[in-house]
Amino acid sequence: xxxxxxxxxxxRMISDQALVICNLQDTTYEWQHIxxxxxNLLRQGMALVTPVAFGLAKALPHRQVIALDGDGxxxxxxxxxxxxxxxxxxxxxxxxxxxxxxxxxxxxPSATAYGTSLEAMARGAGIKHAAxxxxxxxxxxxxxxxxxxTEMSFVVAKVDRQPVEVPRPRIxxxxxxxxxxxxxxxxxxxxxxxxxxxxxxx
Amino acid sequence: MSNALIEALAATGIDFVAAFPSSSMSxxxxxxxxxxxxxxxxxxxxxxxxGICGGAWLGGKRPVLLMENSGLSMVVYQxxxxxxxxxxxxxxxxxxxxxxxxxxxxxVPFGWTTAPLLDSMRIPYAIAESPQELPGLIGRLMRTSLHxxxxxxxxxxxxxxxxxxxxxx
Numbered sequence: 001x002x003x004x005x006x007x008x009x010x011x012r013m014i015s016d017q018a019l020v021i022c023n024l025q026d027t028t029y030e031w032q033h034i035x036x037x038x039x040n041l042l043r044q045g046m047a048l049v050t051p052v053a054f055g056l057a058k059a060l061p062h063r064q065v066i067a068l069d070g071d072g073x074x075x076x077x078x079x080x081x082x083x084x085x086x087x088x089x090x091x092x093x094x095x096x097x098x099x100x101x102x103x104x105x106x107x108x109p110s111a112t113a114y115g116t117s118l119e120a121m122a123r124g125a126g127i128k129h130a131a132x133x134x135x136x137x138x139x140x141x142x143x144x145x146x147x148x149x150t151e152m153s154f155v156v157a158k159v160d161r162q163p164v165e166v167p168r169p170r171i172x173x174x175x176x177x178x179x180x181x182x183x184x185x186x187x188x189x190x191x192x193x194x195x196x197x198x199x200x201x202x
Numbered sequence: 203m204s205n206a207l208i209e210a211l212a213a214t215g216i217d218f219v220a221a222f223p224s225s226s227m228s229x230x231x232x233x234x235x236x237x238x239x240x241x242x243x244x245x246x247x248x249x250x251x252x253g254i255c256g257g258a259w260l261g262g263k264r265p266v267l268l269m270e271n272s273g274l275s276m277v278v279y280q281x282x283x284x285x286x287x288x289x290x291x292x293x294x295x296x297x298x299x300x301x302x303x304x305x306x307x308x309x310v311p312f313g314w315t316t317a318p319l320l321d322s323m324r325i326p327y328a329i330a331e332s333p334q335e336l337p338g339l340i341g342r343l344m345r346t347s348l349h350x351x352x353x354x355x356x357x358x359x360x361x362x363x364x365x366x367x368x369x370x371x
């Protein structure tokens with residue numbers, strides 16, 4: 001199964017207003033190509049994708065927040081799974097593309113290539129709705145269930161190592177951040193950047 | 203009695219707290235968790251809390267990270283990768299373990315590595331000597347962080363009593 005095909009499927013299933021936090025490199029390139037939107041926060045670092053998505057989901061409990069994470073990133077900061085298990089924000093959907101590899105680091109296998117199960121870790125961390133999918137049909141069913149659910153979901157999609165070649169986004173992380181915040185400001189109808197200039201504090 | 207740190211955080215418009223258990227601030231952290239003025243999350247480690255604060259800020263919250271300075275060694279990667287690379291604000295408030303007078307042998311190295319770690323990341327910081335200074339320092343550090351879109355930090359002198367007889371703000 002290719003991550004690209006999963007992402008195409010996902011893009012057809014989510015709202016234009018969904019806020020999506022993207023893992024670095026190929027996940028960012030493929031997703032921004034498929035769903036170009038300022039509602040995508042691009043190029044997030046390893047071990048930061050799901051924590052940032054979690055903080056965003058807690059800040060905006062009425063908005064759909066989706067993390068597009070990877071196996072290497074989750075394995076660098078697995079503690080976030082216990083935080084997800086503990087607080088389980090119902091508007092958060094964590095999707096982990098597990099290609100069993102540190103691809104951007106030079107194609108070195110990760111622990112999931114040797115038996116580590118992210119789904120089992122998630123369940124052990126207290127996450128109630130965790131699943132592993134291996135086909136596009138399973139992926140579609142799991143995403144539909146996650147989007148319809150009133151509880152947090154954690155889905156591990158087993159995907160090929162080889163990414164799909166697409167043009168790279170022409171914006172860096174700083175610009176993506178500004179665009180993302182402007183997107184949230186428009187959604188929410190309120191000011192975030194420089195908001196303190198409107199009201200003083202001590 | 204009121205807690206000078208909590209009142210100073212609220213007066214600065216802080217409405218989101220990511221915390222890691224901190225021995226001298228444990229009572230404060232429990233009070234914050236029960237205080238409806240704050241959304242409060244305990245993270246499994248301080249680096250994860252940096253990411254959580256970043257996400258909360260993107261969503262329009264004004265977050266703070268509460269921890270001991272021992273957590274500073276745990277947040278270096280996340281601060282460089284998120285706050286420095288993307289220019290995202292963050293206020294950290296830390297107990298100063300290993301400060302003069304701290305009698306714990308293991309805390310001493312955290313004391314001598316704190317300022318060099320902050321300096322290496324070019325993080326502006328202040329040391330609060332008394333609870334009365336907290337509103338002013340936290341307000342200035344928050345404003346600097348929001349406008350520079352970069353972290354700032356406040357260290358609390360070891361042994362500082364945060365519960366005061368009258369609200370300081």
